[in-house]
Amino acid sequence: MENDSFFEKVYMVARLVPKGRITSYGAIAEYLGSKGSARMVGWAMNKSHFQKEYVPAHRVVNRFGLLSGKHHFGGSDIMRQLLESEGVEVANDQILNFETHFWNPSKEL
DNA sequence: TTGCTGACCGACG
């Protein structure tokens, strides 16, 4: 749209993630055309809390389905509870049936 | 301005 910033695109894709679905940093980066920019995606998530519009950063995890960013939600169980409230099973900071919940932007969009 | 860092990923030895 208007904002072609890398970050804005990241937020846009993150908000498009359906409830109960999960995507990975790498998947978003790849969708944006910068596969190697997975780190920037995580960084964008860090800033996501400052955005006016809510960004479901809890639906974005690393390629292993690990809640790598759970520590950035203000608590260690916030992210897990958010995911479980959406029907996503989480155990030991890892998403169960990750493949089933996985949502690929390049494929779905 | 330069340089380091960061919620990552893949390649290499």
Place this chain on the structure above:
DNA sequence: CCGTCGGCCAGCA
């Protein structure tokens, strides 16, 4: 199998 390094882009001292 495990440790290390490069790449990508933006923010901050």
